[in-house]
Amino acid sequence: MTKKKTFMDVVSTNRFIHTLMAIILGFLVGAIFLAVMGLSVGQAYGRLITSVTSLKGFSYVIVYAIPYIMTGLSVAFSFKTGVFNIGCEGQFVVGSMAAAVVGILLGGLPGIVLIPLCFLAAMAAGALWGTIVGILKTRWGINEVLSMIMFNWIAFYLSNFIAGIPAIHSDGSAEATKNISEHASTLLSKDLINSLGLAPTANWGILVAIAMTVVIWVIIEKTTLGYELKAVGANRYSAEYGGINVNRSILMALAISGAMAGLGGALQLMGMGNRISVFSSQEGFGFAGIVVALMGCSNPFGVLVAGIFYGALTYGGSKLNLVGAPTQLISVIVGTVVFFISISVIFENLKRIKTRAQRNAEAAAIRRAEEKEAQK
Amino acid sequence: MKKILALILALVMALALVACGGGSNNGTKIKVGMVTDVGGVNDKSFNQTSWEGLQALAKEDKSFEVNYLESKTDADYQTNINTFIDEGYDLIICVGYMLADATKAAATEHPDQKFAIIDDATCADLPNVACLMFAQEQASYLVGLVAGSVTQTKTVGYVQGMVSDSMNLFGIGYITGVLEACPDATVLQYNANNFGDSAGGATAAKDMITKNADVIYHAAGGTGMGVIEACNEEGIWAIGVDTDQSILAPDHVITSAMKRVDVASQDISKAVKAGEFKAGVHMYDLSNGGVDLAPTRDHIPAEVLATVEAAKAAIIAGEKTVPTTTAECPAFTLDD
Numbered sequence: 001m002t003k004k005k006t007f008m009d010v011v012s013t014n015r016f017i018h019t020l021m022a023i024i025l026g027f028l029v030g031a032i033f034l035a036v037m038g039l040s041v042g043q044a045y046g047r048l049i050t051s052v053t054s055l056k057g058f059s060y061v062i063v064y065a066i067p068y069i070m071t072g073l074s075v076a077f078s079f080k081t082g083v084f085n086i087g088c089e090g091q092f093v094v095g096s097m098a099a100a101v102v103g104i105l106l107g108g109l110p111g112i113v114l115i116p117l118c119f120l121a122a123m124a125a126g127a128l129w130g131t132i133v134g135i136l137k138t139r140w141g142i143n144e145v146l147s148m149i150m151f152n153w154i155a156f157y158l159s160n161f162i163a164g165i166p167a168i169h170s171d172g173s174a175e176a177t178k179n180i181s182e183h184a185s186t187l188l189s190k191d192l193i194n195s196l197g198l199a200p201t202a203n204w205g206i207l208v209a210i211a212m213t214v215v216i217w218v219i220i221e222k223t224t225l226g227y228e229l230k231a232v233g234a235n236r237y238s239a240e241y242g243g244i245n246v247n248r249s250i251l252m253a254l255a256i257s258g259a260m261a262g263l264g265g266a267l268q269l270m271g272m273g274n275r276i277s278v279f280s281s282q283e284g285f286g287f288a289g290i291v292v293a294l295m296g297c298s299n300p301f302g303v304l305v306a307g308i309f310y311g312a313l314t315y316g317g318s319k320l321n322l323v324g325a326p327t328q329l330i331s332v333i334v335g336t337v338v339f340f341i342s343i344s345v346i347f348e349n350l351k352r353i354k355t356r357a358q359r360n361a362e363a364a365a366i367r368r369a370e371e372k373e374a375q376k
Numbered sequence: 377m378k379k380i381l382a383l384i385l386a387l388v389m390a391l392a393l394v395a396c397g398g399g400s401n402n403g404t405k406i407k408v409g410m411v412t413d414v415g416g417v418n419d420k421s422f423n424q425t426s427w428e429g430l431q432a433l434a435k436e437d438k439s440f441e442v443n444y445l446e447s448k449t450d451a452d453y454q455t456n457i458n459t460f461i462d463e464g465y466d467l468i469i470c471v472g473y474m475l476a477d478a479t480k481a482a483a484t485e486h487p488d489q490k491f492a493i494i495d496d497a498t499c500a501d502l503p504n505v506a507c508l509m510f511a512q513e514q515a516s517y518l519v520g521l522v523a524g525s526v527t528q529t530k531t532v533g534y535v536q537g538m539v540s541d542s543m544n545l546f547g548i549g550y551i552t553g554v555l556e557a558c559p560d561a562t563v564l565q566y567n568a569n570n571f572g573d574s575a576g577g578a579t580a581a582k583d584m585i586t587k588n589a590d591v592i593y594h595a596a597g598g599t600g601m602g603v604i605e606a607c608n609e610e611g612i613w614a615i616g617v618d619t620d621q622s623i624l625a626p627d628h629v630i631t632s633a634m635k636r637v638d639v640a641s642q643d644i645s646k647a648v649k650a651g652e653f654k655a656g657v658h659m660y661d662l663s664n665g666g667v668d669l670a671p672t673r674d675h676i677p678a679e680v681l682a683t684v685e686a687a688k689a690a691i692i693a694g695e696k697t698v699p700t701t702t703a704e705c706p707a708f709t710l711d712d
Contacts, residue, residue, distance in 0.1 A: 056462075060455065160570070164569065172477070172498060173473050173476065173496065173498065173540055173541075173542060174473060174474055174476060174477060175474065176450065176474070179477070199458075200454065201451075201454060201455065268451065272451040273450055274451075275450065277414070277449075277450035277474065278570070279572070280414065280415070280570075280571055280572025280597075280598060281572065283448070284448075315455075318445060318448075318452070318455070318456070318459075319445070319459060321443060321444065321446075322443055322463065327446060
């Protein structure tokens with residue numbers, strides 16, 4: 001029954017192609033919005049492209065992409081294992097605050113000790129934040145989506161509270177923490193930045209993000225742990241029947257997922273922010289991670305590319321109103337992309353329904369043939 | 377003779393045109409860029425007011441080109457400032473003291489770039505930053521007079537967003553005004569320690585209302601939105617801050633302590649155009665119209681308005697000064 005795959009077969013089943021189509025559709029819808037508003041599509045998209053294609057622009061894109069890659073990895077990892085980590089936002093926040101506390105209070109330590117300490121503190125805080133929700137789920141069966149959304153707010157106010165502690169709070173008038181020690185900064189050297197003409201916030205955090213992409217891929221694809229997690233994700237009851245400790249798996253998944261988000265918070269802080277302000281609204285790095293994971297098809301390397309794409313949209317989009325187009329255009333594009341990726345499942349289902357119908361028809365034909373045979 | 381006259385006239389006009397084009401290093405337009413804080417450009421407060429001022433300026437004087445960049449997170453300030461520097465803007469206006477560190481860093485690195493920052497004086501020692509400051513205590517004093525005059529219960533409330541020297545000016549001015557109009561009044565004071573917690577603001581206001589307050593002033597940004605909402609629900613007077621907030625609750629906002637951020641942004645832009653940009657602190661107070669009561673004054677009784685106008689005239693004439701330190705205003709208790 002195997003036949004050669006047609007073009008339509010590939011289009012309707014390949015998720016990367018779905019994503020690509022969704023992105024093209026997103027830009028088309030954005031163009032329609034621009035046209036309706038009477039703005040020049042070429043000018044707006046031209047600006048978007050020129051802002052991100054120069055060396056300086058691209059270095060900005062990379063800087064913006066780092067936290068999105070990390071939260072994207074966090075969400076993608078949780079997707080693989082059947083848990084929806086919508087608490088990524090809170091894990092990001094506690095991670096970055098943990099790194100800030102270490103970076104401020106232990107600021108005297110040399111960078112080679114301090115930077116790993118900040119990373120570890122952030123990962124531990126993020127993992128802890130994920131694990132608490134995991135325990136609530138595995139012990140008492142509390143729906144993780146609800147508790148995660150609430151934990152996002154606990155993280156939000158906890159961060160604001162810590163930022164207000166005198167030892168942490170800025171000495172100046174700013175409503176923010178002190179700046180972290182220079183030793184904890186991941187910025188490239190000033191000379192290098194100036195000689196290459198990079199963004200002033202260019203930092204080597206991207207190397208950590210790439211390394212983590214590989215680590216997550218190895219965990220999922222090459223380890224027993226990853227196999228168990230995927231098995232739980234595919235069907236928790238059959239995994240349990242197969243002798244896998246499901247509760248332990250869920251806790252591990254949330255801990256690793258949380259650690260990635262927490263590390264993302266540290267990278268953002270140490271490369272770009274330098275301090276954490278008292279929040280008045282959620283910054284949304286974690287929620288953006290959901291979009292990045294979707295666009296990256298939950299594949300670690302897909303997430304890496306999607307994170308850079310999202311970074312480009314964010315950075316390029318922030319400049320749109322220099323040519324008179326609203327920056328909200330980016331939200332329209334991203335929203336449309338997510339919408340089309342989500343409904344792309346329909347294509348797959350259509351295909352499935354079609355093949356089932358075909359199978360039924362074939363079976364009926366065979367049955368008829370057999371009946372005819374029997375009548376003879 | 378006529379021809380020569382015409383020629384001279386034409387030459388003068390051509391020269392005048394050239395002169396118009398001068399003053400800027402990149403063509404004929406003066407480019408002014410504004411960087412918002414995380415409140416965004418539609419924050420119904422100083423980001424919005426400042427942007428509206430710039431838009432009005434660009435409309436009336438075509439030689440200005442104005443633009444803004446919104447900051448989504450604290451880390452965006454630096455990027456946005458650098459974008460304007462790369463684009464060759466003549467003046468970059470940073471809205472709010474949250475941008476002080478980013479402004480300081482950029483101004484030190486780019487000594488030829490002109491900056492202005494609103495509500496911050498820590499950059500005043502830099503030769504290329506104009507600090508646009510407002511005499512908050514003067515406007516707060518005037519609304520305090522209003523509150524002290526209209527209160528029936530002799531109890532008024534005050535919600536502050538944060539305790540700091542510059543924020544305390546609001547409370548000191550207000551309480552001085554209240555006590556001057558009604559010496560035996562009680563002023564309930566609350567520090568929300570947050571500028572974005574409108575639910576917390578509402579709770580604080582309701583608490584004050586149960587303790588008999590019938591006028592509440594807030595200097596607390598988004599937290600104050602909750603204060604105004606609660607006053608509107610309970611039917612007592614609220615006093616707004618920074619902008620004319622009577623649009624939020626037209627029947628229950630009696631007045632607002634206005635800060636003319638729009639005027640300040642326009643002034644500094646015009647100064648850049650005229651080549652008269654001055655670094656250092658630019659103080660906006662009652663005497664130059666930088667702070668005042670909001671223009672919506674329908675709810676204020678005529679005799680109260682007369683008292684306020686008299687006090688305002690006395691301050692402008694220098695016959696009266698509003699205290700600026702907690703030592704001069706012992707009734708202010710938030711910093712204890």
